[in-house]
């Protein structure tokens with residue numbers, strides 16, 4: 001199957017069957033989303049959603065967070081993975097938001113990556129979810145699902161996957177396609193045993209087409 005045909009089939013299927021796809025992290029503004037995404041590294045959204053209400057309540061703005069310390073923030077986030085590092089990142093991030101960005105979460109991928117705790121994936125999530133930019137954040141699900149379906153050719157790195165997906169997916173669709181692939185990887189095309197019988201992408205999926213007996 002030609003790659004264009006595969007992309008077309010997959011995107012059409014998602015478009016028809018998953019018209020709404022959004023982040024499962026809870027947030028009310030860009031500052032809160034940035035915190036939630038930093039906390040979600042190597043951690044489930046469900047766990048993050050359990051601890052953010054108290055954190056957002058007591059640290060409602062970057063100013064308040066910037067005036068705090070990692071030791072104080074640690075107590076709020078101790079149940080997520082890597083709480084020590086993340087507490088340092090959150091306070092550092094808030095301080096830089098105030099000192100360098102006037103308290104406003106930037107929209108530029110390079111500027112976002114200057115913030116402590118913000119790598120390329122997090123920067124892409126913010127640019128896409130908050131600012132609706134055509135940025136494709138590649139997490140473990142997107143990376144795996146894209147390779148399995150054959151949207152990428154056994155890509156070796158998240159950056160390779162990102163570039164390939166951005167090249168083939170129409171700009172307007174990139175923000176939602178990110179969520180399609182994540183949710184598909186989380187609930188259907190799961191890492192250990194993909195639920196191929198229940199998957200609507202079978203007609204275009206390289207993994208399915210090459211492994212079925």
Ligand code: SF4
Nearest residue numbers: 189194196199205208
């Ligand atoms: S057919 Fe199977 S491997 Fe392919 S996308 Fe669906 S669940 Fe994943």
